[in-house]
Amino acid sequence: MKNERRIHYGWIILMLAVATVCGGLGLARFGYTMILPSMKTGLALGEAGAGDLATGNLTGYLVLALACGFFSTRFSPRMIITFFMGLVSVSMLITGLAPGFGTAFIGRVLAGMGGGGTNIPVIGLVITWFAVSRRGLATGIAVSGSSFGLLLTGLVIPVILESGGADGWRHAWFFLAAVTLVIAVLCALFLRNNPAEVGLPPCGDS
Numbered sequence: 001m002k003n004e005r006r007i008h009y010g011w012i013i014l015m016l017a018v019a020t021v022c023g024g025l026g027l028a029r030f031g032y033t034m035i036l037p038s039m040k041t042g043l044a045l046g047e048a049g050a051g052d053l054a055t056g057n058l059t060g061y062l063v064l065a066l067a068c069g070f071f072s073t074r075f076s077p078r079m080i081i082t083f084f085m086g087l088v089s090v091s092m093l094i095t096g097l098a099p100g101f102g103t104a105f106i107g108r109v110l111a112g113m114g115g116g117g118t119n120i121p122v123i124g125l126v127i128t129w130f131a132v133s134r135r136g137l138a139t140g141i142a143v144s145g146s147s148f149g150l151l152l153t154g155l156v157i158p159v160i161l162e163s164g165g166a167d168g169w170r171h172a173w174f175f176l177a178a179v180t181l182v183i184a185v186l187c188a189l190f191l192r193n194n195p196a197e198v199g200l201p202p203c204g205d206s
Contacts, residue, residue: 009192010129010138010203016191017122017142020081023180024118026149028088028111029057031176034157038169039104049101053108060112068120077125078191084117085184089177096173128194131204138203152179 032054040050064084071080091114095107123139130138153176160175161168195202 008203009198009200010195012190013129013192014126014138014141016187017126018145018148019183020085020118020122020187021142021145022149022152023085023145023183024088024115024122026146027153027176027180028092028115029061030146030150031153031157031172032057032108032111034153035161035169035172038161038172042166042169043098043100043104045101052101053105056105056108057112057115060109060114061116062112064113064116065120068116071117072121072124076193077121077128078187078193080121081118081125081191082184082188084114085180085187086114087117088114089181089184092173092177092180096170096177125191125193129203131202134204 036050036053039045043049045053068080087110091107091110093107094110095104098104098107123142126138126142127135156175157172160172164171192198
């Protein structure tokens with residue numbers, strides 16, 4: 001009788017990491033640049049206002065990048081990643097509903113915080129799940145998520161903007177909010193904090 005070869009759960013973790021980076025960085029940060037021209041018109045923003053929104057996103061990311069060490073000593077990676085991916089979704093909803101600059105700025109700050117709260121711990125999680133011999137490959141695959149985010153926005157956002165008319169930019173944010181909410185749910189259901197939780201050694205550990 002032949003031995004069954006099963007996919008190591010680490011690869012499932014890695015696919016979730018790709019999705020997390022896609023949502024937290026590829027969609028939350030890079031998606032903004034594609035929606036910005038229509039958003040500027042809809043909210044009557046000048047160049048300075050548009051720049052301030054981008055600054056809000058980067059500031060939020062910086063704050064969470066610095067605070068991740070604090071959170072990691074008190075909460076599990078699964079809880080942190082799921083919570084902040086949920087925050088990314090909420091931030092996009094807020095941005096899409098924004099009546100003016102102030103609300104949009106809050107949404108962009110929260111998006112930056114969500115991005116920092118997901119990207120940093122998910123890379124640490126990938127390192128935990130893979131043996132030293134495979135960590136370089138695994139982390140390289142994980143960070144490719146931002147490229148998938150760019151690909152998704154490049155294919156879908158122009159269609160939404162064109163079909164949505166004057167409110168197309170709002171519909172685009174709602175679409176991205178829905179995508180990142182799905183990612184948050186998947187993280188809540190399938191992420192595991194370490195291989196020991198499912199009785200496995202790290203992937204690639206002989």
